[in-house]
Amino acid sequence: MELLEFARGPALTFAITIFIAGIVFRIVSLFALWRTKDSSAGSPREKSAFSAALREVIRRLWPQAVYKQDTMFELVNGYVFHIGLAIIVFALAPHILFFKDLIGLSWPSLPNNVIYAVSIITMVSLIAALVMRYANPAQRIISTFDDWFSWLVTFLPVLTGIIATSHLGARYETLLGLHILSVALLLIWLPFGKLMHFFLVFVTRSQTGAHLSHRGAQL
Amino acid sequence: MNANTQTVSDAQAAANKFLALNSGNLAAYLEACIHCGQCANACHFYEVTGDPKYTPAYKLFPMAKAHRKTKWPWSWFGGPSVTEEDLQHWEELIFDSCTMCGRCTQVCPMGIDIASIVAASRQAFAAAGRGPEDLREAAENVLTKGSPLGVTPAVFDGRVEWLEDDYEVDLPLDREKAEVLLTVSSIEMMKYPKSIVAMARLMNQARVDWTFSTEGYESTNFGFLSGKPHIAKHAIEKIVGAAEKIGAKTVVIPECGHAYGVLRWSGANILGRPLPFQVLHITEFLAQLKKEGKLKFNKVEGSLTYHDPCQISRRGGATEAARYLLEDCTDFREMTPTGNFNWCCGGGGGVQAMSRAADLRHKVFQIKMKQVEDTGADMLISACANCRLTMDDSKAYWKWDHELESLVELLAENLVEDHPHPFDAKPHLATNV
Ligand code: SF4
Ligand code: SF4
Ligand code: SF4
Numbered sequence: 001m002e003l004l005e006f007a008r009g010p011a012l013t014f015a016i017t018i019f020i021a022g023i024v025f026r027i028v029s030l031f032a033l034w035r036t037k038d039s040s041a042g043s044p045r046e047k048s049a050f051s052a053a054l055r056e057v058i059r060r061l062w063p064q065a066v067y068k069q070d071t072m073f074e075l076v077n078g079y080v081f082h083i084g085l086a087i088i089v090f091a092l093a094p095h096i097l098f099f100k101d102l103i104g105l106s107w108p109s110l111p112n113n114v115i116y117a118v119s120i121i122t123m124v125s126l127i128a129a130l131v132m133r134y135a136n137p138a139q140r141i142i143s144t145f146d147d148w149f150s151w152l153v154t155f156l157p158v159l160t161g162i163i164a165t166s167h168l169g170a171r172y173e174t175l176l177g178l179h180i181l182s183v184a185l186l187l188i189w190l191p192f193g194k195l196m197h198f199f200l201v202f203v204t205r206s207q208t209g210a211h212l213s214h215r216g217a218q219l
Numbered sequence: 220m221n222a223n224t225q226t227v228s229d230a231q232a233a234a235n236k237f238l239a240l241n242s243g244n245l246a247a248y249l250e251a252c253i254h255c256g257q258c259a260n261a262c263h264f265y266e267v268t269g270d271p272k273y274t275p276a277y278k279l280f281p282m283a284k285a286h287r288k289t290k291w292p293w294s295w296f297g298g299p300s301v302t303e304e305d306l307q308h309w310e311e312l313i314f315d316s317c318t319m320c321g322r323c324t325q326v327c328p329m330g331i332d333i334a335s336i337v338a339a340s341r342q343a344f345a346a347a348g349r350g351p352e353d354l355r356e357a358a359e360n361v362l363t364k365g366s367p368l369g370v371t372p373a374v375f376d377g378r379v380e381w382l383e384d385d386y387e388v389d390l391p392l393d394r395e396k397a398e399v400l401l402t403v404s405s406i407e408m409m410k411y412p413k414s415i416v417a418m419a420r421l422m423n424q425a426r427v428d429w430t431f432s433t434e435g436y437e438s439t440n441f442g443f444l445s446g447k448p449h450i451a452k453h454a455i456e457k458i459v460g461a462a463e464k465i466g467a468k469t470v471v472i473p474e475c476g477h478a479y480g481v482l483r484w485s486g487a488n489i490l491g492r493p494l495p496f497q498v499l500h501i502t503e504f505l506a507q508l509k510k511e512g513k514l515k516f517n518k519v520e521g522s523l524t525y526h527d528p529c530q531i532s533r534r535g536g537a538t539e540a541a542r543y544l545l546e547d548c549t550d551f552r553e554m555t556p557t558g559n560f561n562w563c564c565g566g567g568g569g570v571q572a573m574s575r576a577a578d579l580r581h582k583v584f585q586i587k588m589k590q591v592e593d594t595g596a597d598m599l600i601s602a603c604a605n606c607r608l609t610m611d612d613s614k615a616y617w618k619w620d621h622e623l624e625s626l627v628e629l630l631a632e633n634l635v636e637d638h639p640h641p642f643d644a645k646p647h648l649a650t651n652v
Binding site for chain 1: 260560
């Protein structure tokens with residue numbers, strides 16, 4: 001019982017604090033840097049920066065036909081674990097209860113066995129991503145501590161979640177405590193590494209979209 | 220010893236330069252890379268070698284390291300600094316094996332513009348005294364001789380005169396006032412002078428009010444390619460000075476991809492003020508003239524295909540201009556992939572000027588040979604003298620016998636000409652482009 005209390009209490013509070021402060025700080029520090037001003041005359045085809053940015057954010061949800069074949073595995077696998085994680089986080093009944101406690105909102109859940117299946121698929125997909133990272137030379141050479149560790153802290157909550165709900169090994173309270181601790185670890189790490197891409201993706205796609213549209217070189 | 224006079228190590232000089240260039244835009248790119256490796260699929264250097272070091276994202280590493288060293292939150296962990304070994308290891312990747320073609324950006328799920336990080340990295344490496352010797356020399360020539368290939372104003376003047384005599388064409392030089400300033404690349408001047416003649420014939424036929432200027436004729440920018448911003452600026456100032464003096468409203472860039480990219484999209488930024496004229500690539504300019512009915516062409520016989528210079532199509536936005544000009548061809552065949560997705564020739568970004576990169580370039584050209592052969596076309600056309608030189612070099616290396624020609628030369632050959640010397644006849648009939 002003590003582990004669960006600790007995980008639910010101080011550990012989670014601490015993690016959420018770091019999570020929020022870290023993200024805010026990271027965003028502020030990025031936008032505090034000077035930004036280049038482009039004084040070149042735009043192409044007659046230039047769109048407003050906002051619409052060019054929005055267009056690019058949406059367009060890059062799917063690869064250009066030329067590159068589809070080469071990137072298909074990563075594309076599909078990427079979508080599988082991103083959507084899988086979103087379903088697990090937001091559609092499991094106990095998670096919704098947790099959010100209700102935290103922010104006062106709630107929404108309908110999916111049945112537990114559906115989430116269970118999604119979790120298995122997500123785990124398989126994450127493992128496939130890991131194997132790819134190791135086996136594909138292009139990915140491997142650019143892999144750093146951040147990549148391996150970010151994978152681990154993403155994987156652990158899914159794994160501990162499955163173990164806890166299937167009551168494997170230890171007492172449920174202990175398993176749940178471990179699950180919450182793994183989530184705390186994820187929250188703490190998130191602002192410090194590549195997982196910030198959840199936010200940065202909008203920045204970089206927008207930048208490039210506006211940049212290309214300025215040149216009339218929109219794809 | 221006074222801190223100011225202390226010598227800074229090369230690695231430190233590079234790190235300082237990285238940080239000086241580290242705008243929020245570039246930092247966002249550096250931070251956003253998820254190391255997914257997708258970009259490798261788009262890079263011709265990876266495509267032909269399969270060597271993982273050519274993964275585009277790997278080229279971000281030195282600058283990312285400098286960035287992490289100083290920027291929160293990583294600086295808390297006291298990350299490692301950029302070292303001499305890093306510079307040694309990455310020099311080849313930042314210079315010899317990146318043509319800044321922008322293909323990797325197309326495939327990157329984050330939309331990271333690796334070419335702009337490579338351009339900044341070249342400046343940092345140059346600050347540490349790094350970069351291929353011949354590229355650096357070409358850049359120094361710009362300062363001392365006014366051109367990377369040593370085309371001084373006197374040489375330019377002499378070549379223009381020689382071309383006028385030999386080809387019986389009017390090449391107006393140093394007219395006091397003109398609407399249009401035409402520039403050249405010294406690659407053309409030295410190796411493909413016919414394309415200069417071709418541009419002149421097209422301009423004259425359309426009765427454009429144009430001139431060359433001995434004060435600003437060189438449009439290539441080796442200062443930019445070698446990471447020497449003061450040389451880049453010097454080259455731009457010369458063109459701007461010449462254009463202002465003659466009151467040109469338009470500066471036309473010849474068949475040269477990076478010359479167009481640098482002046483058109485970075486010129487104002489490097490200069491620190493908007494350019495007082497519009498910049499058009501020769502294909503854009505000719506397309507305008509054709510649209511206005513000022514140029515007419517005979518049907519072009521024979522099958523041909525077009526190589527898109529990256530800086531003109533993918534990164535320049537002028538993809539359609541060449542197609543419009545090639546409309547009159549009876550048998551025009553597109554490569555696969557084409558247009559904005561076309562493969563690079565392998566010699567952009569100054570790679571053509573690096574002799575030590577020749578083998579790698581030749582390997583890359585295999586992609587182009589295959590693309591052309593798949594179309595079954597007899598002739599390959601391009602609109603960049605740098606691409607052309609790269610491809611001519613590799614053609615010879617592989618003993619590949621396809622015909623390779625420049626777009627302006629093809630157009631001039633098939634031009635419907637009604638005035639042999641129209642320029643002398645009616646100089647006041649200027650176009651308002
Ligand atoms: S810009 Fe072109 S050459 Fe450079 S890394 Fe990207 S794909 Fe490769
Ligand atoms: S595709 Fe983009 S995000 Fe992925 S490794 Fe390359 S640069 Fe990084
Ligand atoms: S030399 Fe030609 S193909 Fe190659 S990068 Fe420049 S424009 Fe691209």
